[in-house]
Amino acid sequence: MSRLALVNARLLDPAAGRDQPGGLLAIDGRIADLGPALFADGVPDGIETVDCRGMTLIPGLVDMRAQLREPGAEHLENMATASQAAAAGGVTTIVCLPNTDPPIDDVALVEFVRRRGREIGLANIHPYGAATKGLAGKELTEMGMLAAAGAVGFTDATHAIANAGIMRRAMSYARTFDLLIVQHPEEPALSHPGGMNEGEIATRLGLPGIPAAAEIVLLERDLRLAELTGVRYHAGHVSTAGAVEAIRAAKARGLPVSCDTAPPYFALNETAVGEYRTFAKLSPPLRSDGDRRAVVAGIADGTIDAIASDHAPHDQDSKRLPFSSAASGVIGLETLLPLVLELVHQGDVRLDRALDAVGRAPARILGLDCGRLEIGAPADLALVDMDRPWRIAVDRFRSKSKNSPFDGRPVQGRTMLTVLGGRVVHRAED
Amino acid sequence: MSALAAALGYPHRHLLGIEGLSAGEIAHLIDRSEEFVARNQGSEKKGGSLRGRTIINLFFENSTRTRTSFELAGKRLGGDVINMSVEYSSMKKGETLIDTAMTLNAMNPDVLCVRHPESGAVKLLSDKVNCAVINAGDGTHEHPTQALLDALTIRRRKGDLRGLVVAICGDILHSRVARSNIALLNTMGARVRVVAPRTLLPTAIERLGVEVFHDMKRGLANADIVMMLRLQTERMSGSFVPSVREYYHFYGLDYAKLAVAKPDALIMHPGPMNRGVEIDSEVADDIDRSLIRHQVEMGVAVRMACLEVLADNLARSNSGNAAEARP
Numbered sequence: 225m226s227r228l229a230l231v232n233a234r235l236l237d238p239a240a241g242r243d244q245p246g247g248l249l250a251i252d253g254r255i256a257d258l259g260p261a262l263f264a265d266g267v268p269d270g271i272e273t274v275d276c277r278g279m280t281l282i283p284g285l286v287d288m289r290a291q292l293r294e295p296g297a298e299h300l301e302n303m304a305t306a307s308q309a310a311a312a313g314g315v316t317t318i319v320c321l322p323n324t325d326p327p328i329d330d331v332a333l334v335e336f337v338r339r340r341g342r343e344i345g346l347a348n349i350h351p352y353g354a355a356t357k358g359l360a361g362k363e364l365t366e367m368g369m370l371a372a373a374g375a376v377g378f379t380d381a382t383h384a385i386a387n388a389g390i391m392r393r394a395m396s397y398a399r400t401f402d403l404l405i406v407q408h409p410e411e412p413a414l415s416h417p418g419g420m421n422e423g424e425i426a427t428r429l430g431l432p433g434i435p436a437a438a439e440i441v442l443l444e445r446d447l448r449l450a451e452l453t454g455v456r457y458h459a460g461h462v463s464t465a466g467a468v469e470a471i472r473a474a475k476a477r478g479l480p481v482s483c484d485t486a487p488p489y490f491a492l493n494e495t496a497v498g499e500y501r502t503f504a505k506l507s508p509p510l511r512s513d514g515d516r517r518a519v520v521a522g523i524a525d526g527t528i529d530a531i532a533s534d535h536a537p538h539d540q541d542s543k544r545l546p547f548s549s550a551a552s553g554v555i556g557l558e559t560l561l562p563l564v565l566e567l568v569h570q571g572d573v574r575l576d577r578a579l580d581a582v583g584r585a586p587a588r589i590l591g592l593d594c595g596r597l598e599i600g601a602p603a604d605l606a607l608v609d610m611d612r613p614w615r616i617a618v619d620r621f622r623s624k625s626k627n628s629p630f631d632g633r634p635v636q637g638r639t640m641l642t643v644l645g646g647r648v649v650h651r652a653e654d
Numbered sequence: 655m656s657a658l659a660a661a662l663g664y665p666h667r668h669l670l671g672i673e674g675l676s677a678g679e680i681a682h683l684i685d686r687s688e689e690f691v692a693r694n695q696g697s698e699k700k701g702g703s704l705r706g707r708t709i710i711n712l713f714f715e716n717s718t719r720t721r722t723s724f725e726l727a728g729k730r731l732g733g734d735v736i737n738m739s740v741e742y743s744s745m746k747k748g749e750t751l752i753d754t755a756m757t758l759n760a761m762n763p764d765v766l767c768v769r770h771p772e773s774g775a776v777k778l779l780s781d782k783v784n785c786a787v788i789n790a791g792d793g794t795h796e797h798p799t800q801a802l803l804d805a806l807t808i809r810r811r812k813g814d815l816r817g818l819v820v821a822i823c824g825d826i827l828h829s830r831v832a833r834s835n836i837a838l839l840n841t842m843g844a845r846v847r848v849v850a851p852r853t854l855l856p857t858a859i860e861r862l863g864v865e866v867f868h869d870m871k872r873g874l875a876n877a878d879i880v881m882m883l884r885l886q887t888e889r890m891s892g893s894f895v896p897s898v899r900e901y902y903h904f905y906g907l908d909y910a911k912l913a914v915a916k917p918d919a920l921i922m923h924p925g926p927m928n929r930g931v932e933i934d935s936e937v938a939d940d941i942d943r944s945l946i947r948h949q950v951e952m953g954v955a956v957r958m959a960c961l962e963v964l965a966d967n968l969a970r971s972n973s974g975n976a977a978e979a980r981p
Contacts, residue, residue: 430795431794544778
């Protein structure tokens with residue numbers, strides 16, 4: 225019987241109505257007890273004990289979209305380095321995209337990812353399955369068997385499922401087994417060959433732009449198809465005001481749809497591209513400040529259910545290129561929590577909503593048992609010094625790739641300790 | 655302007671674009687170019703100001719005209735000029751742009767004149783080398799020496815750029831020439847119009863300080879200068895415009911459309927021209943109206959000025975560094 229006691233914590237899980245000083249006891253990976261009265265007379269001998277020194281204990285973060293690059297591109301990232309990065313960032317559950325090489329479109333790959341995640345043992349790793357074979361957007365994968373093996377949803381990762389007929393069939397088939405379809409909502413016929421947001425800055429830089437309509441058009445189509453098929457539909461990394469509005473309207477109509485965004489879309493805007501900064505090249509691209517503000521508002525009112533890291537490791541070779549040739553995407557596992565807390569510190573989003581967006585909301589969408597500070601829940605925890613100021617420094621990241629546009633940014637709120645299944649998997653050095 | 659320009663000069667290490675340059679800096683480069691025009695028209699064209707300097711023309715995109723202009727400019731200043739053409743598609747597979755830059759940098763050139771099919775590529779390369787870099791055209795971003803030679807051409811005919819109405823017509827969307835010219839003409843006080851069908855205009859082009867027209871007769875009304883742009887063959891048949899015939903009908907420059915411009919309006923084109931597509935042959939060859947051949951002539955003078963200015967700046971900064979390095 226393995227036991228871990230955390231004492232002198234601020235226990236925080238607003239959705240459970242919990243914000244109180246107290247302790248927590250984990251037994252065999254689950255929360256056995258918690259509250260102000262626990263350990264009032266001290267911790268019994270023989271139990272490993274962590275003194276939280278008044279810092280805040282929250283459910284470990286649930287990151288519903290990350291690219292881990294294993295198998296196939298281990299020089300960029302692998303499941304071990306990504307797990308270390310997750311632990312350092314207070315993330316205890318990662319859901320990874322199937323755009324590996326080979327892609328996760330086969331039961332053996334689902335099993336491989338899950339087994340590797342368990343062996344490494346620093347984070348719970350769940351894969352999405354590919355919605356179409358080889359992510360080619362043509363033939364459906366064995367969704368039923370992939371789901372039974374542990375795929376938590378189906379997506380073609382960074383490719384949009386662009387063909388309306390294929391999407392309809394993927395949705396209908398997924399609905400048969402009540403599976404989740406996750407889309408990269410960007411109409412390729414409108415986004416190609418763009419690299420950044422369409423507008424004045426792209427025009428000045430002479431870069432082909434991607435209009436906001438590329439996102440809105442595909443999303444609105446999908447919402448109609450979701451209505452037609454009744455599937456549970458989730459839109460990834462929403463970046464535009466129009467998309468937030470479309471989701472808001474669809475939810476008001478009662479559709480079972482959800483969406484997420486990622487920190488770059490609320491913490492940066494298109495001006496970050498500056499003079500061809502490839503670390504600010506993302507897919508979808510960073511948008512106008514009006515779009516950014518709409519994303520913040522969407523998070524605040526819950527239209528945007530979840531915030532994911534959208535972790536996309538790339539090395540120097542893929543980023544030190546002319547802008548149009550450079551790879552899209554930024555890493556995010558180690559910056560997710562402080563950037564989410566930035567929304568709270570700035571007064572844009574309430575703390576309970578912010579924690580929901582990286583905890584209960586993604587867990588609910590994915591049907592995962594995590595993201596709660598309750599008796600019986602997995603003892604996946606992050607101990608956070610909520611107000612601690614620090615400066616993001618990519619050279620201290622555990623991620624193998626260092627492509628972050630946030631290097632040097634002053635932030636507040638730091639993960640001091642991470643617990644996975646009742647085991648300490650990360651302790652901050654300072 | 656000229657006295658002020660001469661006092662301030664052009665203090666930058668590179669010439670990567672027109673956007674961000676001051677009117678004084680632009681005027682300085684044009685003034686310096688003027689000095690070379692007369693020399694280039696004489697029989698003794700060669701000077702020695704770049705003797706011992708190495709200039710590399712690094713072209714990732716084919717361009718006989720611009721490369722020849724840079725080559726001639728370098729040679730007339732007495733520099734050693736090397737031409738390097740790199741097939742960009744084959745480069746993508748192996749050596750990166752940065753590798754190429756580092757390799758050339760190790761050969762200690764003084765000036766690199768770089769053309770590249772991707773916007774921003776010349777800036778990226780300039781960050782990695784110790785020499786001066788001239789942007790000879792990057793993607794659809796900038797082509798600063800073209801804008802300077804256009805300005806020199808206009809100034810020699812009209813005296814001053816200030817207050818002139820300049821209509822830039824055609825494929826603005828894909829044109830680095832248009833972007834550099836818009837920046838330069840606005841900075842120098844001209845009034846810039848763009849005239850094109852909506853498919854050939856980038857979003858928010860009006861934010862660059864131009865008046866936007868979709869009709870040639872409106873756009874050319876009372877214009878002093880009509881600047882035509884090349885329409886690439888692959889964009890003519892259905893992708894951006896439906897056909898050559900339709901494009902020429904609405905946007906090709908002929909005497910009928912030109913009639914609404916000022917009686918002394920002048921015609922320019924960065925070349926190479928598509929006769930019968932964006933411009934009527936007769937108009938293009940009109941020796942009273944067309945400045946197209948003058949533009950080519952001014953190109954050599956402008957590139958000589960830019961090479962000399964940047965080589966001087968480099969030598970000055972290197973000797974400055976050497977002085978600092980001494981105990």
